[in-house]
Amino acid sequence: MKLHTDDKIISRQSNWVFDEHVAPEFDKHVRKSVPNYVHVQELAETFSDWFTYPNSTVIDFGASTGETLRRIKRRHSKALNLIGYDNSQAMINQAKTKGVDITFADLEKPFVLPDFSYAVSLYTLQFLRPYARNALLKRIYHCLENCGGMFVVEKVLGSTAQMQDILQQLYWEMKAKNGFSSEQIINKAKALRGCMYPKTISDNEAEFTALGFNFEIVFKESQFCGWLLTKSL
Ligand SMILES: C[S@@+](CC[C@H](N)C(=O)[O-])C[C@H]1O[C@@H](n2cnc3c(N)ncnc32)[C@H](O)[C@@H]1O
Numbered sequence: 556m557k558l559h560t561d562d563k564i565i566s567r568q569s570n571w572v573f574d575e576h577v578a579p580e581f582d583k584h585v586r587k588s589v590p591n592y593v594h595v596q597e598l599a600e601t602f603s604d605w606f607t608y609p610n611s612t613v614i615d616f617g618a619s620t621g622e623t624l625r626r627i628k629r630r631h632s633k634a635l636n637l638i639g640y641d642n643s644q645a646m647i648n649q650a651k652t653k654g655v656d657i658t659f660a661d662l663e664k665p666f667v668l669p670d671f672s673y674a675v676s677l678y679t680l681q682f683l684r685p686y687a688r689n690a691l692l693k694r695i696y697h698c699l700e701n702c703g704g705m706f707v708v709e710k711v712l713g714s715t716a717q718m719q720d721i722l723q724q725l726y727w728e729m730k731a732k733n734g735f736s737s738e739q740i741i742n743k744a745k746a747l748r749g750c751m752y753p754k755t756i757s758d759n760e761a762e763f764t765a766l767g768f769n770f771e772i773v774f775k776e777s778q779f780c781g782w783l784l785t786k787s788l
Contacts, residue, residue, distance in 0.1 A: 558742035561587070561735070566746035573619065578645035581620055587733045588743075589678065590726075590776040598774060599675045599706050600626045602783060606673035606704040607635055614671045615639040616662060616691075617679025619646045621655025628655075638669070663687035668698045674705040678779075681710050681753050688752070689762065696766045699786045708774060708781040710753045726777050756780055 560566045563580050573581065586592050600623075607613060610633075615624050618639025628637055639657040641647055647657045660666045663683055674695065680688050699705060713719030730740050754762075756772075763770045763784060774781030 558746055560739055560743045560746055566742065568745055569748040569750070571743075571746040571750045573641075573643035573646050575645040575648075578620065578643065578649040581646065581649065582622060585619075585678075587735065588730065590729055590779060591774070595677060595708055595774060595779075595781060596623060596626055598781065599623050599677060600630050602704060602706050602773075603627050603630065603673050606702075607631065607633070608672065609633040610636060611673070611700075612636040612638060612669055612671040614668075614674040616674060616676040616695075617641060617682070618650065618655075618657045619643070621650030621653050621657055623675055623677060624657075625653055625655050638671075640666075662691050665694075668694055670698050670700055672700045672703045674699070674703075675707075676705065677708045678710065680707065681751050683752070685752055685754075689766075692762065692766055696768060696786065701786055703786055705768075705784045706773070706781065707784060708779060709759060710751065710778050711759065711780045712753050712755045712778075714755055714757065722778050729777060753778075 556568050558566045558568060561580060561584050564577055564584060577584070603613060613627060613635050618624060618641045621639060624637050624639050628635065639650070639655065640660040640662060641657050642659065642661040644659065647659060650657045683691065695705065713722045727740050731737065760770065763782065767786070768784040769787060770782045770784045772780060773783045
């Protein structure tokens, strides 16, 4: 069944994909859909000040159209080894139009991951099946340099059933204010069924702790939470 999820995006039931229909619309769609998206991009840039040094490696997991890497590159005069991973060829092609090279990789499968000093994963881990997400985070911890950092932003569930109900409704209202029709809002929820695995803040933090990360919440708005993860000696 075809589902209109934005003015120029048609999706399918239980099958949200970042394909050639979504990719050209993605930068506009994400700004309409995610609260304070631009602020999160600015934070991703700003945190890089603490964790980069000449020729250090910076990774964007789920780099999509390359916007975050483009900003980090523009910010620094020092040379950085910038790497973005994504498994959508359409998003990779879209990034190319901005002059950003993204490497094709499926984050749910093993691939060669270099050591790095700073990384971001913005709204991406939520799309990985929980066992694959945990396996990736384990490898990320291993490859993150001592004293390195990673900025993670995720869609999260409320801590109780009532909180979840309130946060969900606030989020739908925000989308309506941003111009989505009621039909588009419910259609997006239908398209995302079975494609997204959000967790509560405490479940996210239990996973970070078990893997050995230090962490601090550095962003919280509606159903979205951002943590700065670090690794210390
Ligand atoms: C919501 S978008 C991320 C947006 C981007 N990080 C930003 O801040 O604008 C999620 C991205 O993760 C990618 N993605 C989802 N599952 C993936 C997987 N298994 N492997 C690699 N990339 C994946 C999608 O193709 C998409 O570009």
